[in-house]
Amino acid sequence: MTNASGVPQERSVHSEIPGPRSQDLMERKTAAVARGVGTTMPVFADRADRGVLADVDGNRLIDLGAGIAVTSVGGAAPRVVAAVRDQLERFTHTCFMVTPYEAYVEVCEKLNALTPGDFPKKSALFTSGAEAVENAVKVARAYTKRQAVVVLDHAYHGRTNLTMAMTAKNVPYKDGFGPFSPEVYRVAGSYPLRDGLSGAQAARRTIEQITRQVGPGNTACVVIEPIAGEGGFIVPADGFLPAVVDWCRANGIVFVADEVQTGFARTGAWFASELFGIVPDVVTTAKGMAGGLPLSGVTGRAEIMDASGPGGLGGTYGGNPLACAAALAAIETYEADGLIAKAQVIEDLLVQRLRAAQAGDSRIGDVRGRGAMIAMELVDPATGDPDAALANQVAGLARGRGVITLTCGSYGNVLRFLPPLTIDEALLAEGIDIILAGLAEIGAAA
């Protein structure tokens, strides 16, 4: 079956991976691109759409990464391609802060309508997820006239200076890059596999730590990923998030849900906050929002979003017209093609196969996630300790067989699956079966 970019929806590996052209390009990359910009797979992309990425050697890989939860509608979704092409011919940029255009306003209207909460909302658009998080902190500080920012263990919020301070993991994100922004405080969250606490117990611990170490009267905002992404697809215990949100509200603290990874249908709802029954004051969005074009948003209660004076928020490229056109087309695609329901189908398929494997393999310590954001955490069966080496081995085998496979987690021992929501189910099943076969083989060899 073909589609907008003409990529047949089948895996096909006929060279070694990486193939000769990718190897040549990798040499040029190593010579020309800063070492800090790493790559998961040394395979260069040629075309991509739906569940398949075609590389420059003509191999077709099953995509279980979607460019880290970005191309949820596919890498060349027809509506996105058409909308961007149309906008491209009209103009590429005016700077919204100089001469505005309708698409920016329309994206904000969509964000205001789609994010949880039926109170008056406003939005602002930026380019990257980190920039959205930074601006959420800016409005929270301006609104509360407080300074402290509270984040959780295992958090990932980006790579700019403020968001590095907010991100938990040192290597590779922070190592050598200090000093970091002040007034960022890290407290424990909820990680059922490793802390064994109920949601209520974990929330009590979180609130106690904020109260004792920061003081609610100093706290501008608590910033939480409803499901931690890079940190390991950690789903908090039931009741954790509502208790923290309630406490924030009682103490005049802005609750920010960082939905950069979990947003836009990824978890089987428009936003993961809905799955936990919480209504954040502010939501940050990016990755899945614009079909692969760089766009991010901050959406929140109108009075919070309006706390900054005119000119306090923005950026030359923020809300670029091509990206806004893409976002409107992507949102239409989520709606018209039933992709929220499809995320739930993907969850059923992945969880069923992973749980079946877990029943016979005690190295699979946990299977978790929601929608098309599913992970398995690999552990040493004797101790329960994280087994990052095993996760890397399995990912390496799967990649060599033509499956784009990502790892994550504070301990690097989590295999995470983030397929495009438009992937064919048979292709998804093939991809996950290749990964599980690799895991089984490694066990057999040991």
Ligand SMILES: *Cc1c(COP(=O)(O)O)cnc(C)c1O
């Ligand atoms: C990816 C991510 C970010 C950072 O987004 P960039 O576009 O890479 O700056 C922030 N928060 C979360 C939860 C993310 O997953």
